[in-house]
């Protein structure tokens with residue numbers, strides 16, 4: 360057994376009294392972990408639960424009973440009580456939460472212990488589409504159980520299997536509707552390409568190229584057993600901070616001409632049948648142009664068509680945006696951040712900005728982005744006076 364697999368020392372959980380400090384009143388960031396079946400999600404979580412990183416993280420796992428030592432321990436302890444859930448405070452300050460009834464109920468139970476931890480990690484079932492759960496936690500002040508007031512979505516991590524991922528993506532790209540693996544990549548803010556120890560370096564780079572083509576806005580970390588600095592995974596504020604968007608076509612950084620890249624100078628379109636992405640440079644905008652862009656985004660996200668185009672014109676290349684991010688610069692110098700998950704979006708004042716960039720950027724990830732019609736439609740927005 361190596362260090363990674365060390366069974367954590369369990370210490371008795373001490374019931375927290377209501378904490379009235381500021382830590383109890385601020386919203387707790389939530390990170391969703393999704394990933395391909397067997398890609399290494401549990402391995403990543405086990406690492407986080409056992410390493411001494413100084414963060415108090417509550418982890419909600421939804422799959423029990425496999426060979427993972429920590430999961431087995433959790434079940435044993437849980438079965439001693441009358442309740443179907445149990446919380447264990449681990450030696451490194453993390454909380455491990457095993458609740459059969461996963462998702463919302465688990466998080467609700469967990470929030471009763473607010474103050475005992477400062478970050479929540481939620482593992483989704485292999486191949487689950489993270490989009491719906493991400494949009495549930497993002498901007499949900501009216502969320503029925505009030506969890507939206509307590510929780511803020513920090514980011515979505517997708518763990519991709521370096522061995523089987525490429526095949527899975529290929530199979531999913533051949534289905535009529537974009538398969539789940541592509542949706543996971545599209546919806547991710549951070550991608551871990553795991554098990555890179557098992558494949559040749561060239562194959563790793565080829566897969567990185569495909570991932571970046573599908574989702575140019577998410578950094579891709581190459582990992583073995585999920586080993587990556589925790590600060591790269593948590594506290595990334597993917598839904599609040601200005602997005603990190605590529606400076607240039609990431610496809611040109613890598614040698615993967617075998618992919619279907621059109622070497623159009625700019626903007627760039629990456630295509631892997633089904634889901635693809637579009638990265639567009641947005642000029643400095645006047646207020647009417649910003650208003651026109653907002654209307655363009657509304658039409659595309661809510662009506663799934665381009666402004667001025669009827670639904671039937673859209674029928675052949677169904678426009679559907681899974682994720683969008685952007686940074687817009689106004690003539691006044693102010694900078695605005697666009698964040699969107701499915702049909703929910705927000706344009707807000709950028710926080711903590713340094714300098715004013717020469718231009719803004721927009722990344723759209725979804726289906727129906729092929730050809731030049733979407734880019735041309737956007738260019739008409741810049742033409743607004």
Ligand SMILES: Nc1nc2c(ncn2[C@@H]2O[C@H](COP(=O)(O)OP(=O)(O)OP(=O)(O)O)[C@@H](O)[C@H]2O)c(=O)[nH]1
Nearest residue numbers: 395396397398399400401402485553554582583584
């Ligand atoms: N060689 C190698 N094996 C790995 C790596 N990461 C995980 N594994 C192994 O791959 C197997 C699956 O890992 P898990 O962490 O259980 O994967 P998972 O994504 O949680 O799996 P599901 O929940 O079933 O979808 C286990 O046997 C791990 O020990 C890695 O980077 N390299």
